[in-house]
Amino acid sequence: MSALKGLNFAAYTRPDRLSAEVQRRNKLIAHLQEQLEMVRAEVEGKAYTVNKRKWLRNEDGTKVSVEVGKRLKAWYSTQPNGTVLLTVRYGSKPIEFEKGKAAIVVKSRDDLLVLIPKLIAAVEAGEFDGYINSIAKQRLVGKKAA
Template sequence: MSFLNQVELSVYKPNTQKSPIARRREKLAFKLEEQLKLASDSTYQPTKIVWNTDSDGNQHKVEQPKRIKRWWVELDGGAVQLTVRYGSKPLEFAKGKNAIALKSKEDVEPTLRKLKLAVLAGEFDEMLAQQVGITKLLRK
């Protein structure tokens, strides 16, 4: 009991409720991390677990490769255009501009790292809120 007398005790209050902004940041940061892995290793293939039914009607879990769409395209001359997608649509960085122009494919990975840091710092919060607002309006 001497240990418990030496420390300060309190009531545990779990913080399970995250703000919508924090959830959006984490979601985009996770997707950027997947793109980073894809940029550094072209054979990167994450997996997901799905339920399959065999010929006898029994269901069991199976691990399947998950499809990841690259966010960059290589243009003629070695230039690269990089988009950042939230959901299925690219984010619009400025009016009518939804891609980052890079000089070569080698610039993709460092740019993705910088983007991830910017997302976690909250620089994309306004764009994410606007993107979510647009998709909510389209669903109605």
């Protein structure tokens, strides 16, 4: 007990949690940064991979933690005329910026390297909150009905 006598003790207070709005922004920012890295790698002619940890059972039945590749889906596609369409997604749903318009048109993949950081800054500033909240509300309504 002599080791505990020289210590100072205090009451533990749990750190404040982030609001749901900030958590949603952070989620979208993380996915936009993944898309930016995918574009950078593609422009440089490299492959971009992300690993995640997964628990699997081996031959003798014990659980082991294994690193596996995360499946990434590009949010951008090249059109026949050479332009590139970028859809920003929250979850599996594309964000509709205007009625029936969920894609941003740019001239080339190189332009995505300029556009995506602007979108990240817009998310940080809260400009996407209305879009994100409407998609999140749709998901909540669907879960309550099920």
